[in-house]
Amino acid sequence: MKMPKITLPVVAFAISIIFASCVNDPNSPGLEYMPDMYRSPAIEAYVDYGEDPYYVTEEFAASQRNTPSANRPVEGTIPFVGDDKAFGLPYAYPNTPEGYEAAGAELTSPLETTQQNIEAGALLYGQMCTQCHGAEGKGDGAIAKNGHIVGIPDYSTKLKDLPEGKMYHTLQYGKGLMGSHASQLSQKERWLIIEYIKTLQGNDVESTETENNN
Numbered sequence: 001m002k003m004p005k006i007t008l009p010v011v012a013f014a015i016s017i018i019f020a021s022c023v024n025d026p027n028s029p030g031l032e033y034m035p036d037m038y039r040s041p042a043i044e045a046y047v048d049y050g051e052d053p054y055y056v057t058e059e060f061a062a063s064q065r066n067t068p069s070a071n072r073p074v075e076g077t078i079p080f081v082g083d084d085k086a087f088g089l090p091y092a093y094p095n096t097p098e099g100y101e102a103a104g105a106e107l108t109s110p111l112e113t114t115q116q117n118i119e120a121g122a123l124l125y126g127q128m129c130t131q132c133h134g135a136e137g138k139g140d141g142a143i144a145k146n147g148h149i150v151g152i153p154d155y156s157t158k159l160k161d162l163p164e165g166k167m168y169h170t171l172q173y174g175k176g177l178m179g180s181h182a183s184q185l186s187q188k189e190r191w192l193i194i195e196y197i198k199t200l201q202g203n204d205v206e207s208t209e210t211e212n213n214n
């Protein structure tokens, strides 16, 4: 069979490359066709390596190299961004009786009391709290009824005037036979549930909905 015409130049080219790769010096890496792939640059965070001097001149690249590419976060700060930034800070009150009282006096919800928030809270309450507190918050959930946990207070009587800061404190650390829910509920979820509990307390909850709230 006759070989296609293209074959000879291709074979010659391949052989020339193979020979070109061979060098006598044992320490030489030979011809590197894509050096970037052999020796990838060791990039450090917060260091600007500048643009490639090949394209922008060494002088310009050197001046770039001396300026940091990103600012380091200020020491002791906690970065948080986005819509949920009100919920990104660590809890400020200690797990002590004084911390509980202080939270009750000072801590207020970053959420607005809207129908939407109350409904979202009701859903979470149904998933996380009814087994003890009962659907209506009377302290008569299934676990209370079968006698495993006793003394669950009724929101509408004993806890009628419990401030929201204390509710949050209890969700954070737990209280008595109720465990901490800090690892099970995000900060926002905790405040959503509290919006719902405020309706179970039976007090007239004033809507804090503002006109431009959607």
Ligand code: HEC
Pocket (backbone or CB within 6 Å): 125, 128, 129, 130, 131, 132, 133, 143, 149, 150, 151, 152, 153, 159, 162, 166, 167, 170, 171, 175, 176, 177, 178, 179, 181, 193, 194, 197
């Ligand atoms: C295992 C049962 C159990 C579960 C689950 C539970 N609780 Fe409780 N909760 C209790 C008990 C018991 C108390 C009474 C604690 C005390 O005062 O000693 C209590 C007390 C409370 C109080 C009053 C705290 C205070 O400051 O006096 C609030 C508010 C509360 N729970 C909210 C919730 C919410 C919200 C959930 C769901 C995320 C929940 N609980 C889940 C058992 C439970």
